[in-house]
Amino acid sequence: MTPVDLNVTAVALSLGHVVLGVLSLVFAKLVKDWLSPYNTEQELTEKDNPAFGLALAGYYGAVVLIYLGAVRASGPIDADAGSADALMAYGRDLLWTLAGIGALAFSRWLMNLALMGSTRCSDEIVRARNVAAGAVECGVYVASGVVIAGVLREPGASPLTFAVFFVLSQVVLLLFGRLYARLAGYDVVGQIGQGNLAAGVPMGLTLVAFALLISKATSGEFVDWRTNLGYFAFDTVVGIILLMSLRWLTDLALLPNARIADEVVRDRNVNAGLIEGVAAVGVAALILVVF
Secondary structure (H helix, E strand, O other): OOOOOOOHHHHHHHHHHHHHHHHHHHHHHHHHHHHOOOOHHHHHHHOOOHHHHHHHHHHHHHHHHHHHHHHHHHOOOOOOOOHHHHHHHHHHHHHHHHHHHHHHHHHHHHHHHHOOOOOOHHHHHHHOOOHHHHHHHHHHHHHHHHHHHHHHOOOOOOHHHHHHHHHHHHHHHHHHHHHHHHHOOOOHHHHHHOOOHHHHHHHHHHHHHHHHHHHHHHOOOOOOHHHHHHHHHHHHHHHHHHHHHHHHHHHHHHOOOOOHHHHHHOOOOHHHHHHHHHHHHHHHHHHHHHO
16 A cells, blocks of 8 residues: 655645634624624523524635635645745735625625615615525625625735725626616515515525625636636626526526516415525526536
């Protein structure tokens, strides 16, 4: 039997990244507690608020995506590097992750303010225990995490490119969410306000799907502003057209004997909402891989 050639230094460096990821989650929890106007522990344990738990799960998932984006951007640490170089690499990954967590907090504030007009997901989640709003906020968090990870992954990126493409991504993500609500065939915001989970799930998943397409527009190598902004505009516009068109065709193929709007509004059929949302993510993943 051939003995296993184990590089102890490489394993130790990898374990260091795992520990750093856990610390990033702990820091993200502290930020969430600090920025929240309510007691997160109370919502999770004493009040057993499922809407809050759903949103918080999306938040932690987004933090993991951001950390992975930061680590991938810096690349693996050379096993032959000295301890000082390794510490610098860890520090760089941590700083970018902290910047991403701050950007995630801004994204949540922006989407809560403008995504669904006068309906505020945060109020619905805490005041009404609205799981539909929780599903939307979960999708907002994950979508923002995907976008931020894409921006961090951009070769040649700098704090300026991170800030510019993050803001642009948030704007188009917000506009897409509003467009989806108008073209869905039913009153998406009204149904979510009524706690209809069948309406909240597809909206949250569709935001994630569009975020995957935005990440394609932002994660390429930075060449210059004109080139990268042109790619961003092209990928965003084409992505919206393809996603909305193929999503409709996929719904037609997967649920040929039912209208999504009727299933969501009349029957509150979460199954139909899940199929619509997963189809959107699947279409986005296909576009991302094929193109």
